[in-house]
Amino acid sequence: MEKGRVLLLSAGTLFVLAVVSILSLEAQGVGEAQANAAARVDVVKIDDMKSLGALELPPVTFLHDKHTAAIEKAGKDCKTCHLEKDGQLVVKFKREKDTTKAEVKAIYHQNCIGCHTDMAKKGQKTGPQDGECRACHDGKSQIVSARQPAGFTNALHFRHTESKDIPSALKAENGEISKDNCDRCHHEFNKDTKKTFYAKGKEGSCRVCHLEKPSKDARSMSEASHAACVNCHRSLAQKGVKEVGPVSCAGCHGKQAQEKLALKDKATIAKLPEGAKLIRRNQPELTILSVEKPAEGMKPLAMSPAVFNHKLHEKSVESCRTCHHKGIQACNKCHTVQGSKDGGFVPLEQAMHRATAKQSCVGCHNAKKADPKCAGCHEMMRARNNPPASECKKCHVQGKLNVPAEQGQMPAYWNMKPEEKAAAAAQLLKDRADKAEVFPVEDIPEKVTINALSNEYEPSVMPHRKIVMKLVENLKDSKMSGVFHSDPGTLCQACHHHSLPGVKKPPKCENCHSKPFDAKTPGRPGLKAAFHGQCMGCHKAMALKKPLNTDCVGCHKEKKK
Known part of the structure; x- marks a missing residue:
């Protein structure tokens, strides 16, 4: 009996030690993930299985670009993780579609853990292995996504439609390849044949059919866009095209990549030929x-x-x-x-x-x-x-x-x-003014001395004309600003907010803002607050470094005692 107790106690101790060891291994994995915490563009939450039932463990935080780099270093490519069908990579991991929860779970575990195990046997640095569940299924991952939403800008659309490297797959009536290549991306879905087809003149936004989540007849927007764009970019690169679109997460969703895209879009618009349209869909000018x-x-x-x-x-x-x-x-x-x-x-x-x-x-x-x-x-x-x-x-x-009216x-x-x-x-x-106007320079006071409140400080001498002309310069490249500032007095109303358009001599600030604050008009600040609110607020909004809105003597010098 005593011997049985000893054996039972020993078995219990071994069990506790085993549990502690497993938890330590998992904690080590979690600790490493937290130690390497960073904001990354390539964060993918693997939670596909939740559509097949409740998840047993938290979603996996997967770093796509990190894995892509490791695969390329080993001399492999995207087909290591993605199947190929009809010459196109399938977006889903190692499968064409989701089947059962057990099958999808097995696909992930066998391939991910299997790859890590093979690398470990070769003495290579690798990811979590069998038994380290929480190292992947970390519900408290410190790695946050820095992914920026990516879209298809009008200028980017123009570069695609004008590209000779993306020819149409259709032929015109004369037997030559169609000039327009819209068919390469746009399509409609035939519910009878369950196939897509190109419908000329009906090109629309992808999001009409491809929604955030997949539907019965259409993939999600995320899956459809990644399948179409990444596969096209890869095929162009394989053909030796020098300038192709990105295939990495950071290439589309990274902040730096999007800043470069914005500059390229701006250059595209600036070089746009006279009469050319960014989008060709018979839309009215x-x-x-x-x-x-x-x-x-x-x-x-x-x-x-x-x-x-x-x-x-x-x-x-x-x-x-x-x-x-x-x-x-x-x-x-x-x-x-x-x-x-x-x-x-x-x-x-x-x-x-x-x-x-x-x-x-x-x-x-x-x-x-x-x-x-x-x-x-x-x-x-x-x-x-x-x-x-x-x-x-x-x-x-x-x-x-001359538009006839119907009765009533x-x-x-x-x-x-x-x-x-x-x-x-x-x-x-024809008669709408679209250029920003201002009063003649000689009618704009060169300097304005604000002395109504001079006490501890000298009066403030404001370079009035210089400020006005700088604001005018800021308007010159904007058509919208031209339309809304076409009256010469409009610009003045920002500071002189109760003056009327076209009035060259607006009322003084003290006409409305009394020197001490008047409690009878709580919505109207006193003169000192009005000056400081207007001037300092403007400097802050325009991000002016000189003078800073906290630099008192930058505007009015201290009086000599």
Whole structure:
């Protein structure tokens, strides 16, 4: 009996030691991952199996580019981990599709652990092996993703459509290869044949069909884009093409790579031939934005149509999705006057004017104002009242159009053909000023001495004309700024916010801001606060280094005692 107790105690001790050893091994793996903690672009969370059932352990934090580099060093390629079908790599790891939870689990464990074990036998530095579960399934991984969202910009699209290295797979009627290569990426899905086909003239955004998650008839956007882009880039490289797109995570999703892409896009737009379009889809160069036909019983609307320069905006925005959502149809097809389900019940007026929405006209323009060149004025103007009605006319250009009205309704803009809308837009734009103007230099005071509060410090001498001319210089490259600053007095209103457009001599600050703060007007700061808020706020928003907004004597010298 005593002997049995000893054996049982020994077995228990061995079991505890085994558990502690396993946990120590796993903790060592976790500790190493935390010690090497960093923000990386190539972080992939392997959680595929959650679609097949609840996960038993946390998702694996997988570093794709790190593994790719190790494979290349060993003289191997992508086919080490990815199957090949019809000459194309399959995005999923070692399988074409997900089958059962047990099978997918076995594929990962056998191949990942098997590869690590083989490398360990050769004395090579490798990853976790059998029994070190938590070294991969680390629920508290310190490695964070620095992945930047990647998109297909209009300029990048232009470079693809113009590339001779990506020829069309179709032939024209004369037997020659088609000039347009849109078929290389765009396709429709035939539900009967379960195959994709190219439909000329119906090219749309990939995201119409390829959603965030896979559907019955379409892969997810992530899987579809990686399969198409990476395979194309690899095939071009194999053919000896010198300049090809990236195949690594960092090549698309890295901050540095995206900064380089932005510079290249800017150069592409600058060199764009006269009359060339970044996107060729028969979209109008000019059009008018109006409502669809009001529902029966609705009162006529007083809104004048907004003139829209589509071609100019294509060069000014990153991609079609900057304005459009998944599809690229006209805004009023989904955003109706009342709002509809297809438009998320956001009415047309809000879709165009909501100040906080990135895809609205006003929201996009507001985002542009965040540029330090503009922020000095606009940062201080954000909290002020809505712009005057005169500003509405910058987009809703007033002018008589020969558009017949239906009985009891507004002019029937919805009946106009695209070419009629383009002609109407051109007619309305003829008289719209689009260049920033300012008063003649001799009418702009060279210096302004602010002495209303001089006490401990000398009066502040402001280089007024120099500041104004610098702001004018900041406007010269922006068409949008030209339109909205075409009145000579507009620029003055940033500081002289209660002056009227066109007035050369605005009222003095002390006319409204009293020297001591007046509690009867709590929304109006006292004179000292007004000066400092305006000047220091502008310097901060424009990121000016000299004078710093905390450098008192940089603006007004101390009085000599």
